[in-house]
Each structure stands twice: as structure tokens, then as C-alpha cells.
Amino acid sequence: MPHILALDQGTTSSRAIVFDDRGTAVSIVQKEFTQLFPQAGWVEHDPHEIWTSQLSVAVQAIGRAGLQAREIAAIGITNQRETTIVWDRDTGEPIYNAIVWQDRRTSQYCESLKRTGAEALVRERTGLLIDAYFSASKIKWILDHVPGARARADAGRLAFGTVDTWLIWKLTDGAHHVTDVSNASRTMLLDIRTCRWDDELLRLFDIPSSLLPSVRSSSERYGFAAATLGLGNVAISGVAGDQQAALFGQLCRQPGMSKNTYGTGCFMLQNVGTTPRTSTHQLVSTVAWRIGDRTEYALEGSVFIGGAVVQWLRDGLGLIRSAADVEPLARRVPDTGGVFLVPAFAGLGAPHWDPYARGLIVGITRGTSAAHIARAALESIALQVADLADAMTADSGIALSELRVDGGAATNDTLMQIQANLLGAPVVRPVNTETTAGGAAYLAGLAAGVWASPEALSQQWQVERRFEPQLDPARASNLRARWAEAVKRSRGWEA
Numbered sequence: 001m002p003h004i005l006a007l008d009q010g011t012t013s014s015r016a017i018v019f020d021d022r023g024t025a026v027s028i029v030q031k032e033f034t035q036l037f038p039q040a041g042w043v044e045h046d047p048h049e050i051w052t053s054q055l056s057v058a059v060q061a062i063g064r065a066g067l068q069a070r071e072i073a074a075i076g077i078t079n080q081r082e083t084t085i086v087w088d089r090d091t092g093e094p095i096y097n098a099i100v101w102q103d104r105r106t107s108q109y110c111e112s113l114k115r116t117g118a119e120a121l122v123r124e125r126t127g128l129l130i131d132a133y134f135s136a137s138k139i140k141w142i143l144d145h146v147p148g149a150r151a152r153a154d155a156g157r158l159a160f161g162t163v164d165t166w167l168i169w170k171l172t173d174g175a176h177h178v179t180d181v182s183n184a185s186r187t188m189l190l191d192i193r194t195c196r197w198d199d200e201l202l203r204l205f206d207i208p209s210s211l212l213p214s215v216r217s218s219s220e221r222y223g224f225a226a227a228t229l230g231l232g233n234v235a236i237s238g239v240a241g242d243q244q245a246a247l248f249g250q251l252c253r254q255p256g257m258s259k260n261t262y263g264t265g266c267f268m269l270q271n272v273g274t275t276p277r278t279s280t281h282q283l284v285s286t287v288a289w290r291i292g293d294r295t296e297y298a299l300e301g302s303v304f305i306g307g308a309v310v311q312w313l314r315d316g317l318g319l320i321r322s323a324a325d326v327e328p329l330a331r332r333v334p335d336t337g338g339v340f341l342v343p344a345f346a347g348l349g350a351p352h353w354d355p356y357a358r359g360l361i362v363g364i365t366r367g368t369s370a371a372h373i374a375r376a377a378l379e380s381i382a383l384q385v386a387d388l389a390d391a392m393t394a395d396s397g398i399a400l401s402e403l404r405v406d407g408g409a410a411t412n413d414t415l416m417q418i419q420a421n422l423l424g425a426p427v428v429r430p431v432n433t434e435t436t437a438g439g440a441a442y443l444a445g446l447a448a449g450v451w452a453s454p455e456a457l458s459q460q461w462q463v464e465r466r467f468e469p470q471l472d473p474a475r476a477s478n479l480r481a482r483w484a485e486a487v488k489r490s491r492g493w494e495a
Contacts, residue, residue, distance in 0.1 A: 016061035069232030076238035076444030084138035106137035127285025185287035238444030249439030256398035262409035266306035281391035301350035301388035421471035
């Protein structure tokens with residue numbers, strides 16, 4: 001039976017999962033690594049620790065599956081996106097820590113670019129908003145602030161990569177400097193229509209093209225793992241950024257099919273087919289994946305505070321002892337009693353993009369209890385996702401027929417039922433919730449011949465539970481109107 005090793009390199013931990021040819025996870029190993037906060041708003045990782053943690057869990061996962069490395073058919077990689085690493089081509093040594101996607105040090109620079117009118121160009125070419133979230137401004141910062149970096153880059157001595165590129169470089173002992181289109185589309189340097197690096201954008205950010213990896217499809221053979229690593233001479237043959245990998249892992253392969261990942265934040269993606277859609281509702285357009293000569297695109301919206309609002313109930317308010325306690329607490333009451341919680345703790349993401357919004361709780365009376373607050377917290381997650389769904393429908397012209405879900409909070413039945421009620425559409429939870437790593441495994445397995453075609457994957461995805469809307473549409477509409485009023489009151493608080 002063929003097996004595939006998926007490397008799932010995330011923001012706080014490195015994971016490795018071995019899948020069999022039925023898409024079942026045979027073994028899972030995870031290792032957290034250090035988060036570095038040199039200054040307020042700065043977030044960094046040690047590239048060496050990213051690599052060593054990922055390699056160690058990969059070797060352990062193969063062992064725990066009771067396999068030899070030679071029994072692994074392929075390696076797939078999925079990764080935290082936008083995080084930026086620059087290293088010396090000759091020595092392989094990073095010249096600075098990885099600057100993480102969460103890092104905001106280049107916010108003022110990005111604002112200055114907007115004032116020059118550059119956003120129209122960036123939006124048209126990349127599908128993205130100018131923001132410190134993406135890689136381009138991070139690369140420029142490293143070149144401008146690390147002594148000698150710009151001269152070395154101009155001389156062709158440095159290499160840039162997102163985390164997938166760094167892992168492939170290390171896995172192949174420096175033999176391959178490549179990325180896939182899904183990760184490249186998150187750099188703010190790729191023309192998503194041609195899937196090529198854009199010279200005008202490189203000039204805008206003052207980045208030499210010699211720094212960049214070659215752009216490849218999401219499912220092909222990139223190279224082989226070095227035999228000295230303990231992984232055998234296994235082909236690396238599938239790569240996708242984490243949210244695109246989850247979309248593929250949920251088998252959202254037709255236009256209009258959508259998934260939402262409920263993590264610390266929420267990430268909603270909708271497949272829009274082979275032509276990118278320019279959003280007019282503050283979403284971003286991104287490459288979903290490319291298989292062969294077929295490139296597919298997605299609309300994406302992000303919610304900054306999803307499951308993190310439950311962590312706040314636990315750590316900030318002390319209403320619950322563990323995240324799992326929020327569901328039984330929220331079930332003590334049939335509704336929120338008119339309470340709305342807007343978790344704009346770090347501003348609001350899509351479709352609002354208001355960094356100056358701040359959190360609030362409105363509608364409190366003497367009858368308000370901890371259970372009402374807990375239920376309002378869960379509703380806040382679902383209401384934010386419903387806002388994303390509306391924006392996607394408006395941009396794509398495709399009504400949501402169902403929402404496929406994954407992530408830690410997707411196990412909360414109460415939240416999933418609330419979500420279905422507010423969307424007015426079914427919420428579907430699969431049997432296999434390891435959809436991010438699963439997507440990377442599918443892409444790798446396709447290139448390795450484990451599956452003959454994407455269509456052959458159709459039996460891999462199975463429903464664990466389907467949540468149908470149970471709330472009167474007029475009641476749902478009223479809730480959403482009141483929510484919109486609460487959001488309006490939270491906006492611009494710090495401006």
C-alpha cells in the first residue's frame with residue numbers, strides 16, 4: 001500500500017502526517033517551536049528551528065507508522081504563507097530571522113505606497129491589497145536593514161523563499177530553489193494571470209529578480225530528499241500554501257465550492273474557476289493551485305479573531321477553564337438575550353479591513369449571564385464568517401450552496417449549527433478533518449501516480465455530519481442586521 005508523507009509547517013508548530021492511499025492519517029507527530037517578538041508588532045522565527053523541527057517530526061512520523069523511508073511514495077508540503085526568509089546561496093545560512101506573516105513592521109511603508117497610488121497596480125496584477133501581511137515589503141525590509149544585504153542580492157548571492165521554498169532547499173541540500181504558484185501568489189510580486197514574477201512590481205519594491213525562486217505547479221516532481229536526512233531518496237512532488245491546501249483537501253474543485261477553516265482566525269476560500277475575480281468587497285484573489293497546465297483561482301477572506309475569542313473568554317475573563325467548556329456553557333441559554341460581542345481585538349479583517357476597530361460587547365442588562373456572553377462569542381465567529389460569505393457571493397455571483405468546514409473550532413456542534421442558521425445553507429464537516437495536510441498529500445500523490453487524476457480523489461472525502469439551517473430566515477436576517485449595527489459602533493475607535 002503506498003503511503004505519502006505530508007509536511008505541515010505552521011505558524012506555531014511543525015507537523016508531519018503519514019497518509020495511506022485511502023487518505024487516512026496513519027501517524028501524526030507535532031512539535032512546537034519558538035515565537036520571537038523583538039519589538040512590539042514584530043514577529044520572527046528562527047529558520048533553522050523551522051527546519052530542524054520539521055525534519056525531526058517527519059522522521060518520527062515514518063517510524064510511528066511502522067514504515068521504512070523507502071515505503072513512502074512521495075512528500076507533500078503545506079506551509080504558513082507569506083513568511084519571508086532570505087539566505088546565502090553558497091552557505092545556506094539565513095541572513096536574518098524569518099519575518100512572519102503576522103509581522104507589522106512594514107505597515108508605514110505600505111501606507112506610503114498607497115499614498116503614491118500604487119494600490120491599483122498591485123491589485124490588478126496580484127489580486128492582493130497592499131499590506132504588510134504579504135512578503136514583498138518584508139523582503140525589502142531585510143535588504144534595506146541587514147548590513148551588506150542589498151549589495152549581495154544585487155550580485156546574485158542571496159535567495160528568497162517562503163517557507164515551502166526554504167524546506168525544499170534544505171530537503172534537497174540546496175539543489176532546488178523553487179516555489180509553487182499558490183505560495184508565489186502571496187508574495188505581492190506575482191502576476192496571477194501569467195503566473196510569472198512581474199518586473200514592474202519588482203521595481204516598485206526594489207527587489208532584484210535574481211533573489212526569486214522559479215515558479216512551478218502545485219503537483220509535480222520538484223526534486224528528491226537528500227539520502228542523508230533519514231527520509232530516503234523520496235520525491236517531493238506536491239506543494240500548496242496552507243489555506244489553498246485545505247481547499248484542495250476539502251475537494252472544493254468546482255466553482256462556487258467553499259471551505260472555512262476555524263482556527264485562531266478564520267480563513268474562507270471559494271473556488272472561482274480558471275479566471276481570477278477582482279474583488280470589490282475587500283476580499284483578495286489568489287491562485288488556488290495549478291495541476292498540469294490548468295490554473296484555478298480562489299477568492300479569500302480572513303477573520304482575525306475566530307477561535308481566539310474563546311481563548312479570551314478563558315484567559316482574559318476566566319469564564320471557562322478550557323476551550324471545550326464554551327459549548328456546554330453557551331447551551332445553557334437558547335440565545336444571547338440581545339447581547340452582541342464584536343471581537344475586534346486587533347481590528348477587523350475582511351470585508352471591513354479596519355485596523356482601528358476595537359472589541360465591544362453591547363446589549364448587556366442585569367439579566368446577562370456568563371452563558372449569554374459565551375453564546376455571543378460563538379455567534380461572533382459565525383457572524384463574521386457569514387459576512388465573508390456575503391462578500392464572496394457578491395464578488396463571484398455564485399450563491400453558497402454549502403460550506404465545508406475544518407479546523408479546531410469546527411468540532412463545536414453548537415457553533416456549526418449557529419453557522420448554518422446564519423448562512424441559510426448547510427454546513428458540512430468531513431470525517432477527515434486533517435484537510436490541510438491531506439490537500440498536500442493529494443497533490444503529491446497525484447504527481448507520484450498514487451491517484452490517476454483529481455477525479456479519482458472523489459471517494460476520499462466523506463461527510464461526518466451535515467448541519468442544516470434551523471432558524472427562521474426572518475430571525476436570521478434580524479440578527480445579522482443587529483450585528484452590522486454593533487460592528488459599525490466598533491469601527492474607527494482608535495482613529
